[in-house]
Amino acid sequence: MFYSTEVKEAAKRLFLRRCKAKEIQAQLNLPNIRIVYYWIRQGGWEEMLSDEEPLTAVGRRITLLLDKATSLTKSDLDELDRLTTVRERLLKQSVKPAAAPIGEPPADDGLRREGQRNERRDRGERSDKGGKKREKKTKNEVGELTEVDFLDKFISKMYGYQKELFAAKQNPLTCRIRNILKSRQVGLTYYFAGEAFMDAVLTGDNQIFLSASRAQSEIFRSYIIAFAQEWFGLELTGNPIVLSKDGKPWAELRFLSTNSSTAQGHHGHVYVDEYFWIRDFEKLNTVASAMATHKKWRKTYFSTPSAVSHQAYPFWTGEKFRNSKRKNAKDPWPSEIQAAAGMLCPDGQWRKVITILDAITGGCDLFDLEQLQLEYDEDKFQQLFM
Structure with missing residues (x-):
């Protein structure tokens, strides 16, 4: 079978991003995997990766898996855990002092002892002549971080629509419940992981993550671990x-499954990811709301849409509230256009729609809009991206 140069180049790009042959076959809809192996061998693609540093290679694969978001399988999650462990080990090795070259004498003992003292000081340990115990650095210590640190690393790099979400969090009138309907792959899991990590560090408030799958909730954890390291x-x-x-203990970040029986007994700010895809959403939402009962806690819901028959649909539209005794509330229900722009509704929820066009307008340059419109029919494109 003849394959165009464009298809081969697409396969090559995926391979250099650390996609496996099976993943390349699936993404390009190739009839069999043998053609992928043939291209790899014929083009010498593996040799192109041979000079890549191990840490870079592991990082590429982790990024690739995280890009899959809601489609992560148990196998992908297991691989992500292994890669995270490998990356941590490589990072530790990368900061170790290099060994003396063969044939050179070892460093002077006095210099070595001085180096050990400096190393102890850098680690926050102390040792004195009285033989007192060394103080080990506290696990997950974040006491030295300030808002200025996050301004440089996180806040200054937000896209326009992420800044709107951040502003709604800062506003006492809109922060209690944020409800966002979004396009695929616009970086909201990434953003809310960063927002929650920053909030936990600066305020000491607990953060709780609930997702449509266990794998999805673990993506939050992987992002936060990566933020702290990078x-x-x-x-x-x-x-x-x-x-x-x-x-001293400061804040907890919990990553829970959608099994409501495992999501009870905790309290904090709650993030519910892809809630349009959660089975028994009403039951889980009752538990999620209970964890954020106190007025200080926030609840954030965000998802791509699934179907109007899903339990999340009346929650998004406010149908229950509007059909209740409170339907004659003083404030009128906003139009779809108003809600899409971001608006506080009479039921106390701040609603916002983020389409792929909003993302592009907000500075996100990760999409090829024309190509996506070719890849999906109109109905599917509207559901996934609009």
Whole structure:
């Protein structure tokens, strides 16, 4: 069978991004996997990756898996956990001092002892002549981080529509319940992971993540671990992640499954991801609301749409509220256009729609709009992106 140069180049780009042959076959809708292996061998693609640093290679594969978002399988999740562990090990190795070359004498003992003292000081340890115990650095310590640190690493890099979500969080009138209907792949899981991490560090408030699948909730954790490492050189561990400040417990970040029986007994700001795809949404929403009963806690719902028959649909449209005794409320229900722009509704929810066009207008340059319109029929394109 003849394959165009464009198809081969697309396969090559995917391979260099660390896609596996099976994944390339699926993405390009190829009839069999043998042709992919043939191209790899014929083009010498593996040799192009041979000079790549291990840390870079692992990072590419992690990024590729995270891009799959809601389509992550259990196998993908297991691979993500393994890769995260490998990356942490490689990062540790990368900061170790290099060994003396063969044939050269070891460093002077006095210099070595001085280096050890400096290393202890950098780690926050202390040792004195009295033989007192060394103080080990507290696990997940974030006490030195300030809002200025996040301004440089996170806030300044937001897209326009992410800044709107951040502003709604800061506004006392709109922060209680945010409800966002969104296009696919506009970076909201990434954004809300960063928002929650920043909030936990600066305020000490607990953060709770609920998703349509266990794999999806773990994406939040992977993002937060990556933020801490890439932005501040911090290694976060544990599940839940318990942050510390000045050596004392500060905030918890919990990543829960959609099984409502496992999501009880906690309290904090709640993030419900892809809620249009959660089975028994009404039941889970009751539990999620209970975890955020106190007025200080926020609830954030965001999702791509599924079907009008889903339990989340009347929650999004406010149908229950409008059909209740409160339907004659003083404030009129906003139009679809008003809600799409971002508006506080009479039921206390701030609603917002983010389409792929909104994302592009907001500065997101990750899409080829014309190509996507070729890949999907009109109805599917409207559902996924508009």
